[in-house]
Amino acid sequence: MIKKQDRRLRVGVLGCGPIAQFAHLQSCVKAGNADLYAICDAAPDLLARMGATYEPQKMYSDYEAMLADPELEAVIVATSDAYHVPMSIRALNAGKHVLCEKPIGTSVEEGEALAEAVRRSGKILQVGHMKRFDPALEAARDFVRDEIGEVLALKAWYCDSTHRYTNTDAVQPLPVTSKLAKKPAGNPKADLRQYFMLAHGSHLVDTARFLCGDIVAVRARLNEKFGACCWFVETEFASGALGHLDLTVAVRMDWHEGFQLYGENGSVIARTFNPWYFRASEVEIFHEKTATAHKPLGADGHFFRRQLEGLADTVLNGAPMRGANVEDGIASIRAMVAIARSVETGERVELASVSGAV
Ligand SMILES: NC(=O)c1ccc[n+]([C@@H]2O[C@H](COP(=O)([O-])OP(=O)(O)OC[C@H]3O[C@@H](n4cnc5c(N)ncnc54)[C@H](O)[C@@H]3O)[C@@H](O)[C@H]2O)c1
Secondary structure (H helix, E strand, C coil), X not given: CCCCCCCXXXXXXXXXXXXXXXXXXXXXXXXXXXXXXXXXXXXXXXXXXXXXXXXXXXXXXXXXHHHCXXXXXXXEECCCHHHHHHHHHHHHHCCCEEEEECCCCCEHHHHHHHHHHHHHHCXXXXXXXXXXXXXXXXXXXXXXXXXXXXXXEEXXXXXXXXXXXXXXXXXXXXXXCCCCCCCCCCCCCCCHHHHHHHHHHHHHHHHHHHHHCCEEEEEEEEEEECCEXXXXXXXXXXXXXXXXXXXXXXXXXXXXXXXXXXXXXXXXXXXXXXXXXXXXXXXXXXXXXXXXXXXXCCCCCCHHHHXXXXXXXXXXXXXXXXXXXXXXXXXXXXXXXXXHHXXXXXXXXXXXXXXXXX
């Protein structure tokens, strides 16, 4: 049962495309401490359809008009990657808090410009790395932070599946599309390496950072065959932990995502599912002291709604931000750029030294 609190964050969703339909619109409706106050899309047909379904208080075809609404408190930027930074900056400049889809930007410079806008505005910006709100991954992170002692190594993998669209179509309503949708010029899939890294690599890198903290350097190799890309990334964490990240798009098998983490006082093994199942990861936490393992259920697998509730809790109650902040977003961009540079040069690349686009 959904219980709405008295004070709720009034949220406007920019973009009524697939990610809004799969995740954000419903998240606003279900959130205990937020409401779907407004929606905005340049495509009038899409706007009308989503307006009829979700019944926000306000509907806008013009983003500036939505931002000028004094009742609006926060914006979810649910558009293509190229618009993330400019649309987030406009929202911050208008005095709105922001939850922006991942990756936060496509270049280090863009990320830094956004960080500057966040500082200037004094508003909250959270990056939509929603896996941080997978309750079983949160339990794993808590164990790593509070009990595991030193971390020796992390092996993490994110392998998108050739069957993911079949799987997703089977469980999700088909998204409503519009020929009038506003899209950046050019085909975002023209450079598949870049597209896979931004779309999928951003999740892998953020999960690794969520568990093990800052990454200082990478050495990466890429193997491309039969239209599939496989990156193996040797990763150095600031903590001294060793990492091995595997990004493969697409594997000829079911969705394959998870990690193994070895620490001083235990270890963790995790299996993460296709996100559209809204199912928390299966996590096994082994405690060396008692030689026993426990598996958190994580019954509430709606990580998209939980990330919005996290943002609203920070804005409304001053709770510490549980999601990725703009610095985490920039660190993800740096890691992705470093991986791309390392593939080009074959060298170890320090994240602090990189600039430019993924
Ligand atoms: N968190 C996840 O796991 C996850 C999963 C899938 C996609 N995503 C992210 O979602 C984003 C893509 O979302 P999508 O597929 O829904 O995008 P899309 O481009 O299909 O839809 C975006 C909508 O926003 C509207 N729009 C864009 N700019 C606008 C403006 N200035 N004013 C009014 N309307 C505007 C467009 O008309 C369009 O309908 C990507 O950044 C992707 O990385 C995240």
